[in-house]
Amino acid sequence: MTEAIPAAAAQAARPAAPLFELRGISKEFPGVKALDDVSFAVWPGEVHMLLGENGAGKSSLMKVLCGAYRADRGEFYSKGDKVEIVSAADAQRLGIAVIFQEFSLVPYLSIAQNIFLGREPAGPLPGTIDRRRILSDAKRILDMIGFDIDPSIKVEKLGVAQQQMVEIAKAISQNARILVMDEPTAALSDRESELLFALIARLKADGVAIIYISHRMAEVFAMGDRITVLRDGRRIDEVLPGEASPDQLVRMMVGRNVDMSYPRNFATEPGRVVLEVKNLSASTGISDINLTVRAGEIVGLCGLVGAGRTEVVRAIFGADKATAGQIIFEGREKTGGPDEAARLGLALIPESRKTEGLALLRSVGDNLVVAAMRKLFPSGLFDRGAASRTADGLVQQLRIATPSAKQAVGLLSGGNQQKVVIGKWLAADAKLFMFDEPTRGIDVGAKSEIFALIDRLVAEGAAALMISSEQAEICHVCDRAYVMRDGRIAGELSRAELTEENIVRLGMHHA
Template sequence: MQSEKTETAGESGYLISLRNVSKRFPGVLALDNCQLDLLPGEVHALMGENGAGKSTLMKILSGVYQKDEGSIFVDGREVDIDGPRAAQELGIGIIHQELNLMNHLSAAQNIFIGREPRGRFGMFLDEETLNRQAAGIFARMRLKLDPRTPVGELTVARQQMVEIAKALSFNSRVLIMDEPTAALNNAEIDELFRIIRDLQAQGVGIVYISHKMDELRRISNRVTVMRDGKYIATVPTEETPIDTIISMMVGRQLDGARPVVANAADNKVVLEVKGLSRGHAIRDVSFQLRKGEILGFAGLMGAGRTEVARAIFGADPLDAGEIFIHGGKAVIKSPSDAVAHGIGYLSEDRKHFGLATGLDVKANVVMSSMNRFLKKGLFLDQAAIRNTAQGYVRQLAIKTPSIDQPARLLSGGNQQKIVIAKWLLRDCDILFFDEPTRGIDIGAKSEIYKLLNTLAEQGKAIVMISSELPEVLRMSHRVLVMCEGRITGELSAAEASQEKIMQLATQRASAVAAPTH
């Protein structure tokens, strides 16, 4: 449970103050001396790129994680928050981007789950009191919703309102909202903002995590920017230009000089997609990919980049759209169809979707091409498998004691190379690299970059999805930027910059318009 400490005069007046908060995970300093202040009745926007530390900081405030260093003050008193219940008792509630509701229960039952009012002798649920209390919270929110309605029958926007009501049922004075409008349309956003303003008027302080710049002007009073796990600045929203906020978000120098990339503009188009759509995740996406080109896909979390790659690879079904490979229309209903058309996909989660970590190096290399190594259709040609695997170990400089080494014992960079070898053996012309250097060290990153450039020089067409802007800028011939499932802009290598990419990745208004090509 939380414990109160001495009051500090400098923190009084704030609902919440975080001071010099740090958090370490194995091998990673996730937060480094971060701070945040929240006033009563304030909407305080928390902004930063993917991986900036926003969610980690909020998980510490809501008791999911415990800080390693620093202080937390509530109403001017220093407290320890050792779990979610401690946070709730302090009046701190969080509405996660992924809603945590039970569809078969009613709205009221979801709000008070585990705390249901009981009738005489405490044996039976008091449904009448339950529904009346829920209706009272909805009335406070000026929300017209029958508390008896099963949550599974509600829209996503209404489910989010139930989550807010659930937080308010704990008498929360602080609400943390993580990307609350990600799945809402404009009318639903207007309704959410009305409720937020009503809560402001009641003195509730709101920490609002969002990447959408247009929303900041409408709803927030102040903005705190984080970058690479560090606190950068807190500025008043009205007085601060959006370009200034973007510069604070990306304001790092690029690592090393950007290499000159070969011009692939005149090369043959090997992949073209037209009007790809899948619910809210992919909205009318069209682009071309040329032979020998590295096409960078940039955007913030939830922009739809991975969803596009998975749809083209046949891992997820499409609602609409066409795919053309080497000029011919391709019907891709499954990953095996995509592989047959010469498409390879290196997932961002290589351990779950790229490798069989319990198998050895040679088995992983030949896994997608096993039919090639069958003798008389019955027996595996072990000598051919060994020779092939050893060839790719040499070609890609995979550091392993032997091809019999279990893949799980190799470093992240070498595991990634094994996945690349698997698709090279399939002789794929089109390769999707989803976060190709995530979780690997700087030296291994450099080797992956060299390998990608070599593949492009050999004529492979590459789509590289990356959340690291320096990586996108370093490697791409062109950059496509996505926001809310749409392509919001295209930049050549010459004109691309961190600021331009971030503007396109956060300008939600652009996502409503037609893509610029």
């Protein structure tokens, strides 16, 4: 991974004024003070790490910087001169580009069209677009970041990792001098991450300032030149990487000590078989999948990005149709789709919570009870009071940070949205929970809470199948794990065999 520039050298090379500075920024929403007198500065050629729990104000601060939100109070300075940012166009003119964790791509347009959306070169005739130039310019930018793909492919056909690379290409195409990256490696493989780190090193050498939001401590210390920590909408401190340890940063972020080892009581005696998958294949590319999950255990499903992990849980849930094999749940064969899965007690917490896990325009309460309607209202008559009591109880139980259950779920932070997705299946009394990247883009404090919740579920008799790209999570949390490669199960690792080295060996090399 790219090494950070020594702090003393970085300080000595600084110009008198920051490349860009925010002073005393405040922003309020109904019932929520998102930012409270936050000041933040970035210099040319540095990677400035921005840390904080979900809901700490990181995304809100960056949305103010890029003009998506208008600050209630505060000032902006570009190279020492006072400027205004009241729109995205203002930020773009100042050389600011943001790659948000939740992508802003148009799925039915091509990669090239997404990269130059709103900035298309004119064609030879009035009102036309030079499509040939768009493709050639897009190919040039994709080559710059090491992404070898046909720019005419539609974005809807890309995986999450590929979409992330398109977002990066889109930002690079704007010749940004200040580039904000919000959890850019959350969905990338190790190889793709290394390409990104090499690209960041080149951008730094060109004088580009990088504001980098990450929950991965290894990235923070390997790449960061400075670190700013936010908590509850306020700036807590700014430190150099050599001045703080990971534990100190976590305490600054959450205001308490957090155990990052995710301790749990592993299953000593397996319970009954809850799920048995036999020779499962699907048109999505998986084939001959065989696995079992027992009550009281957390089973990992790991491997490289693109190995077929998500496709397996989607086929089990019925979101993708199986073409061969059997899915046996609680001793009975399951043949239907998601409705049957939910009715039987299977829960899927998907990787993309915003597009597949939530109704963003509906309230927190509506989202929490939607999967439990048959259980809560067997007569078919909706009882608003019972629904409110259920939702309020889950908000309190899961510590969901929201003014009330009536708040639109789309206004919550990513970590709190993830809690809502899990909560709706708690209300439905699910027996098998399938977690697809449950901690993607979630801070260390929320990770501990989610893993404690999963541990509690299996301790009470449920079963869990968990996908994670972070091998350390699989090793620390799971009782055993299946490793996938090229759409197939490459091997199974017992608790004693479950190491990062063994996961990589099975995931990358043929036995």
